[in-house]
Amino acid sequence: MPTLLNGPARIATGVVVAAAAACGGPGGGMGGGAGAAGTAKAGFDEAAWTPPREADIPADSLGASIRRGLYLLRFTPESLPQFATSGLRCTSCHQDDGLKPTAAPLAGSHARFPKYLSRSGAVIALPDRVNYCFTRSLAGNALPVGSREMTDILAYLAFISKDVPVGAKMAGAAGLIAMKDTLVGDTARGRAKFETTCVVCHGKDGGGQPPAIPPLWGPKSYSIGASMAREERAASFIWHNMPQTAPGTLTPQEAFDLAAYVNSHPRPDSPGKEGDWPMGGAPPDTPYNTKGHAAYRPPPSLFPRPRGSNAIVPVPPSVRSTRG
Ligand code: HEC
Ligand code: HEC
Numbered sequence: 374m375p376t377l378l379n380g381p382a383r384i385a386t387g388v389v390v391a392a393a394a395a396c397g398g399p400g401g402g403m404g405g406g407a408g409a410a411g412t413a414k415a416g417f418d419e420a421a422w423t424p425p426r427e428a429d430i431p432a433d434s435l436g437a438s439i440r441r442g443l444y445l446l447r448f449t450p451e452s453l454p455q456f457a458t459s460g461l462r463c464t465s466c467h468q469d470d471g472l473k474p475t476a477a478p479l480a481g482s483h484a485r486f487p488k489y490l491s492r493s494g495a496v497i498a499l500p501d502r503v504n505y506c507f508t509r510s511l512a513g514n515a516l517p518v519g520s521r522e523m524t525d526i527l528a529y530l531a532f533i534s535k536d537v538p539v540g541a542k543m544a545g546a547a548g549l550i551a552m553k554d555t556l557v558g559d560t561a562r563g564r565a566k567f568e569t570t571c572v573v574c575h576g577k578d579g580g581g582q583p584p585a586i587p588p589l590w591g592p593k594s595y596s597i598g599a600s601m602a603r604e605e606r607a608a609s610f611i612w613h614n615m616p617q618t619a620p621g622t623l624t625p626q627e628a629f630d631l632a633a634y635v636n637s638h639p640r641p642d643s644p645g646k647e648g649d650w651p652m653g654g655a656p657p658d659t660p661y662n663t664k665g666h667a668a669y670r671p672p673p674s675l676f677p678r679p680r681g682s683n684a685i686v687p688v689p690p691s692v693r694s695t696r697g
């Protein structure tokens with residue numbers, strides 16, 4: 374009788390697909406560290422690598438899933454109204470279908486997880502990372518990890534990570550690129566600059582022009598628990614990528630002023646945020662209280678989240694017992 378290991382019923386050993394890389398990095402990100410497979414050796418020439426684009430999606434079943442994933446990123450609230458309840462799409466921040474190096478690129482993300490995130494105090498797999506953006510950046514609800522839609526998003530993330538080796542330290546692998554100098558934004562200057570430079574698209578009330586121009590504050594914007602709610606993270610996004618039609622025209626100080634002004638307004642709450650950075654060490658500009666950290670410039674008020682429990686990615690068992 375064949376045994377499991379030696380008989381004809383033996384399961385073919387196939388290719389083991391690479392997953393997880395070093396990245397994290399010092400940056401202002403939410404705390405990285407090496408991915409599960411350590412740091413890459415030389416060999417990957419990032420300058421010569423071009424991420425696949427929509428036209429490269431294969432015309433087969435996998436391609437259909439990849440394409441659905443891409444469209445979920447581009448048209449998130451339109452496609453998933455129960456989960457993406459704000460005015461933001463994934464591509465509102467992850468510009469150019471997640472390929473733009475200065476806009477928290479998703480290219481290569483499939484090779485960077487599982488990864489330790491100091492904000493969670495735990496090793497996180499890619500679907501949970503996607504759900505941190507659903508619940509915090511989109512101020513929405515967590516997408517079931519086993520759902521077809523989550524699988525489609527993961528298929529797209531894997532597709533735009535093609536040929537990126539485990540451990541490759543790509544530009545932007547730690548999220549938004551850290552600003553060289555940590556400046557302090559001035560909200561009065563930020564307001565003046567906003568009125569001349571940003572209002573035309575994002576509106577005086579910061580509400581944007583749905584569906585293509587996203588809100589910057591108010592009930593339909595990103596939550597207080599999003600990276601973008603931190604002054605330095607927002608300054609990086611704004612300095613590198615805005616105004617959308619003329620990026621590169623702001624000084625770093627103006628970007629900090631604008632970030633301070635944008636983040637001085639009310640936005641959705643993020644339930645459970647006080648449990649972030651459970652080991653301490655929150656970045657200095659975190660706008661809410663966490664262990665050993667006092668809120669930096671918190672907005673005057675927050676909009677409650679009607680479906681609070683769905684707005685939380687469950688804390689991994691490894692840290693659950695450390696929280697009261
Ligand atoms: C409000 C802006 C914003 C929106 C909207 C947003 N994200 Fe993010 N996302 C970020 C930022 C910023 C980071 C990087 C963290 C940092 O820089 O601190 C990030 C990181 C990620 C990562 C981790 C990438 C890596 O390799 O470490 C994934 C995956 C991700 N986002 C997926 C998504 C998906 C899917 C959506 C839509 C459901 C989405 N994001 C919507 C801002 C956003
Ligand atoms: C020409 C129109 C336009 C102008 C002007 C503009 N934006 Fe944007 N902004 C966009 C669009 C569109 C997006 C979504 C990403 C994309 O499609 O490129 C965006 C995204 C953003 C985001 C990330 C998503 C979100 O909603 O939080 C921030 C922050 C932002 N803009 C801030 C600013 C600031 C600050 C200014 C002024 C310096 C500015 N923008 C000027 C069109 C504009």
